[in-house]
Amino acid sequence: MKVNVIKNVLQANDIIAAKNRKVFKEAGLLGINIISSPGSGKTTLLEKTIPTLMPEQKSIVLVGDLETTRDADRVAPYAEEVVQINTGMSCHLYANQIAESLTELELNKADFLFIENVGNMVCPGEFDLGENVKVILLSIPEGDDKVAKYPTIFRAADMVLLTKIDLLGVLNFDLDRVMEDLRKLNENVPVIKMSSLAGEGMEEWLGWLKEQRNKSIGNQAKFITPE
Amino acid sequence: MHEMSIASALMDQIMETAKLNNLVKVEEVEIQAGLLKQVVPDVMQAAFEAVISGTIVEGARLKIIEVKAEARCLSCGQVFEPKVDNFLCSVCNKADVEIIKGNEIILKSLTGKNLEEEDKNES
Numbered sequence: 001m002k003v004n005v006i007k008n009v010l011q012a013n014d015i016i017a018a019k020n021r022k023v024f025k026e027a028g029l030l031g032i033n034i035i036s037s038p039g040s041g042k043t044t045l046l047e048k049t050i051p052t053l054m055p056e057q058k059s060i061v062l063v064g065d066l067e068t069t070r071d072a073d074r075v076a077p078y079a080e081e082v083v084q085i086n087t088g089m090s091c092h093l094y095a096n097q098i099a100e101s102l103t104e105l106e107l108n109k110a111d112f113l114f115i116e117n118v119g120n121m122v123c124p125g126e127f128d129l130g131e132n133v134k135v136i137l138l139s140i141p142e143g144d145d146k147v148a149k150y151p152t153i154f155r156a157a158d159m160v161l162l163t164k165i166d167l168l169g170v171l172n173f174d175l176d177r178v179m180e181d182l183r184k185l186n187e188n189v190p191v192i193k194m195s196s197l198a199g200e201g202m203e204e205w206l207g208w209l210k211e212q213r214n215k216s217i218g219n220q221a222k223f224i225t226p227e
Numbered sequence: 228m229h230e231m232s233i234a235s236a237l238m239d240q241i242m243e244t245a246k247l248n249n250l251v252k253v254e255e256v257e258i259q260a261g262l263l264k265q266v267v268p269d270v271m272q273a274a275f276e277a278v279i280s281g282t283i284v285e286g287a288r289l290k291i292i293e294v295k296a297e298a299r300c301l302s303c304g305q306v307f308e309p310k311v312d313n314f315l316c317s318v319c320n321k322a323d324v325e326i327i328k329g330n331e332i333i334l335k336s337l338t339g340k341n342l343e344e345e346d347k348n349e350s
Contacts, residue, residue: 002338003248009237009258009332092229123229126264151312152265184313187323 013127016095020102020130027107029060030213031115033129035153036137037146038119041163041196043071045137046114048196050078052206057111062101064093064118071116080109092123095130111213121146125153132216133158140167144174147181155185159192159208166195230266233332234274240334241284248337251345253284255338261294261329263311268293287339296329 008014024031034042043063050059061079063071064087072084083101085093098115107113115131117124125134136157138146141164147154154160160182168175182189190208194201237258245253256275260266268291275289298309300316301324307317314322340348 001248001250001341001344002336003244003250004336005240005244005334007240007244007334009233009240009334012236012239090232092232094232122265123232126229127232148312152263155314181312184315184322186314187321 010127013095016099017128017130020095020098021132023099023102023107024113024130024132025217028217029107029110029113030133030209030216031113031129031131032209032212033115033117033124033131033134034137035117035121035124035134036119036139036163037121037142040119040137040139040142042116042119042137043074044196045161045163045194046075046116047078048199048202049205049209050075050114052202053112053209054078057210058109059112059114060105060107060110061114061116062093062098063116064097066090066118079114081105087118090118091120092118092127093129094127098129112209121150121153125156133212135159135161137161137163138178139163140165140171140173144177147178147185151181151185154182154189157186157189158212159190161201161205162191162193164195165193165200166198168193230270230274231277233264233266234271234278237275237332237334238278238282238284241337242282244334244337245283245339249341250337250339251283251342253287253337253339255288255290255336256284257290257292257335257337259292259294259331259333259335261331262296263309263326263330264332265311266291266332283339292335294329294331297327298324299327300324 036042046061058080061075061082064085065071066087069084072082076082085097115129134156136153192201192204241256272289279285296309299306302321303319305316305318314324
């Protein structure tokens with residue numbers, strides 16, 4: 001016998017993701033899914049971002065890695081709470097891993113929930129975690145061909161951070177090529193040239209984060225925007 | 228290698244559907260894969276074989292129907308077929324679109340045997 005089904009295969013993940021999104025909203029949190037290849041500066045970005053947001057705004061971090069707690073250890077001194085999710089063989093996080101982590105946390109203590117996904121430019125793009133925004137990092141040492149090579153993830157981006165921008169003069173990286181490839185995918189996505197270590201682009205990045213939080217949480221905002 | 232995650236999610240739905248319809252053996256699984264999901268058929272096949280091993284689905288044929296992408300330009304309303312690396316509208320040359328088709332993976336049908344059919348087969 002033939003049974004006709006018509007069911008979204010990733011439905012189970014999507015349903016949990018929608019619940020996570022609701023939990024974020026109720027707790028007054030902006031959920032940020034940070035995606036990039038390994039080594040493009042996700043953890044360094046968090047190490048610099050979280051203390052700069054403080055004391056007005058506080059952060060919770062969920063970190064996905066195949067193994068070790070090294071990234072969680074690095075952000076622990078700054079974040080209100082950190083959960084390391086070891087994914088074992090899985091090359092991305094699932095919505096249910098986020099949902100499980102949320103049950104252990106005091107969500108009302110923070111304004112931002114950063115999810116550092118497993119370093120990978122392909123699979124994390126296919127799995128909604130319930131985030132409000134997807135932030136994609138591309139570091140200068142990775143090369144200027146990556147937007148064209150991994151278009152799906154860049155098309156899904158709400159923000160593209162060009163990290164390690166201080167290496168632009170040292171390495172052969174064609175910025176125009178990246179911008180051109182990006183505009184073929186996503187007309188409106190903002191791009192910030194950043195160096196987490198040198199501080200370049202940090203103010204613009206923080207401004208964007210706060211704006212996104214206001215947009216998504218509305219008048220439930222916990223923090224008061226500084227005069 | 229997101230095919231492995233897709234295959235395990237697919238397997239959950241196959242088992243759920245099989246149970247609901249009292250299937251004791253699944254012989255064919257038909258899925259629709261939107262081109263924007265970038266499912267590589269050979270990799271999907273290998274992942275499928277890995278997850279069905281030792282289950283009532285073992286040995287089943289996986290039929291993948293590829294679905295072309297379709298997008299609507301949010302500036303001028305033109306409907307066109309985008310490429311994975313190019314979403315520029317064919318009329319106004321802007322990449323500001325709504326995806327209509329091609330961004331989904333759907334379990335379309337299962338073919339198999341229920342207990343009665345399986346018994347008939349054996350006798």
